Amino acid sequence: MKGLIYTVLAVILCALQTTVFETLRVFGARANLMMALVVCVALTRGSFVGGAIGLLCGLITDVMGYGTFGVNSILMLYTGVCIGFFSFKFYRIRGIVAVIFSIFAVFTYNLIYYFFVYYIWGKGGMWFAITKIIIPECLYTAVIAVPLQKLIIAVNRHLDIKQER
Amino acid sequence: MRELFTNKYFILLLVITILLLVITALYTADRKSVTYGEDLVGAIITPFQALFTSATEGIRNFSGYFSDIKELREKNKEMAEQINELSNTVRKLEQYKLENERLRGMLALKDTMEDYGLVAAEVIAKDSGNWFNSFTINKGSADNLAVRQAVITSGGLVGHIYEIGTNWAKVISIIDANSSVGAVIARTRDIAVVESDVELQNQGLCKMTYIGKNVSIMSGDIAETSGLGGIYPKGILIGKVREIRPETAGISQYAILEPAVDFERISTVFVITRYPEE
Numbered sequence: 001m002k003g004l005i006y007t008v009l010a011v012i013l014c015a016l017q018t019t020v021f022e023t024l025r026v027f028g029a030r031a032n033l034m035m036a037l038v039v040c041v042a043l044t045r046g047s048f049v050g051g052a053i054g055l056l057c058g059l060i061t062d063v064m065g066y067g068t069f070g071v072n073s074i075l076m077l078y079t080g081v082c083i084g085f086f087s088f089k090f091y092r093i094r095g096i097v098a099v100i101f102s103i104f105a106v107f108t109y110n111l112i113y114y115f116f117v118y119y120i121w122g123k124g125g126m127w128f129a130i131t132k133i134i135i136p137e138c139l140y141t142a143v144i145a146v147p148l149q150k151l152i153i154a155v156n157r158h159l160d161i162k163q164e165r
Numbered sequence: 166m167r168e169l170f171t172n173k174y175f176i177l178l179l180v181i182t183i184l185l186l187v188i189t190a191l192y193t194a195d196r197k198s199v200t201y202g203e204d205l206v207g208a209i210i211t212p213f214q215a216l217f218t219s220a221t222e223g224i225r226n227f228s229g230y231f232s233d234i235k236e237l238r239e240k241n242k243e244m245a246e247q248i249n250e251l252s253n254t255v256r257k258l259e260q261y262k263l264e265n266e267r268l269r270g271m272l273a274l275k276d277t278m279e280d281y282g283l284v285a286a287e288v289i290a291k292d293s294g295n296w297f298n299s300f301t302i303n304k305g306s307a308d309n310l311a312v313r314q315a316v317i318t319s320g321g322l323v324g325h326i327y328e329i330g331t332n333w334a335k336v337i338s339i340i341d342a343n344s345s346v347g348a349v350i351a352r353t354r355d356i357a358v359v360e361s362d363v364e365l366q367n368q369g370l371c372k373m374t375y376i377g378k379n380v381s382i383m384s385g386d387i388a389e390t391s392g393l394g395g396i397y398p399k400g401i402l403i404g405k406v407r408e409i410r411p412e413t414a415g416i417s418q419y420a421i422l423e424p425a426v427d428f429e430r431i432s433t434v435f436v437i438t439r440y441p442e443e
Contacts, residue, residue, distance in 0.1 A: 017293050020220075020221050047174070063202075067296075070192060110295075110296075118362070
């Protein structure tokens with residue numbers, strides 16, 4: 001049941017990211033909703049579920065976006081697995097944790113992406129990429145991660161109660 | 166270390182990683198079509214994207230209606246003053262009309278396009294990340310579209326289809342850093358290549374490279390497709406030269422190009438499905 005809800009959520013967030021959020025750009029950047037979902041699920045559910053949702057979101061991003069297939073899948077899979085390790089340390093999840101991990105995850109993901117897609121081919125300055133693309137996306141995603149995390153915690157709690165009954 | 170390799174989650178992670186790397190390696194090879202899985206995911210998500218796009222458009226129009234009422238009174242006042250300037254505007258419009266006719270004649274775009282087969286499509290989604298400038302349209306192989314077909318608007322060249330499903334197609338725009346278009350400067354007939362980088366792409370611009378130092382290119386020059394490369398037909402308007410800069414090595418120069426198409430507000434495009442030679 002949870003798997004189905006996460007899948008539906010991933011599909012809806014992908015559709016929102018490519019349509020509504022295109023018009024809701026902040027400083028030219030769009031929020032990375034898929035990455036926010038991976039971070040929030042990994043923090044609340046641990047490495048295994050985090051990795052699984054990372055793989056799912058990565059595959060959807062690869063299918064729907066441009067670029068070499070598999071790159072997003074690998075990056076998001078490992079993001080989910082790595083952040084999931086911290087779920088036990090922050091069992092009383094607070095918004096600030098989601099903000100910090102979102103910034104860290106989006107920054108690392110974009111830096112790796114920039115390095116392999118642009119930097120090694122000599123297509124654009126690193127300073128521009130960091131200040132005009134990566135940092136605005138990190139901050140925007142971090143802001144989105146807070147309500148998204150609350151939504152996921154609420155969904156988890158609701159499903160847990162239902163399961164106990 | 167041995168414990169790590171007996172951990173079933175670690176083995177699963179390793180297997181998935183290897184599988185993804187194999188898929189990535191296979192993907193980099195030149196493939197003709199998408200897999201059934203990709204087509205299925207595309208078919209599931211595109212209706213959502215179409216729904217959200219139309220909803221966003223509706224909200225934008227609705228909110229615009231109220232802000233328009235606020236401005237109406239002020240505009241009415243302004244318009245009364247503007248009536249006096251209308252005669253001047255008409256004269257300017259006559260000039261624009263003449264210039265437009267001259268440009269159309271120079272590029273012979275109108276006559277050329279009559280021989281092409283065009284399929285109209287709506288843009289339903291943009292790329293999911295901030296790194297690429299690609300978008301999805303609501304027509305696919307069911308509408309006789311195919312990979313590597315050129316995409317244009319009434320303004321000029323947009324890009325080409327690089328991936329296609331039954332009811333959707335993904336288009337890479339000419340301002341994407343991974344795109345390159347064979348171009349020709351309309352006035353001098355010198356050949357160049359139009360490409361972009363991460364900085365220009367974010368500003369909605371591109372650049373025309375491999376221009377010899379002796380070529381007398383100037384700002385305002387028009388760039389059109391050269392027909393070389395096999396994707397884009399000859400004579401489609403790409404854009405206008407904004408400024409000229411020397412290359413670092415100094416043996417050639419490049420020009421910053423302002424595309425004829427406004428990629429921020431692109432909504433309807435035409436896919437060229439048939440060429441005059443066919």
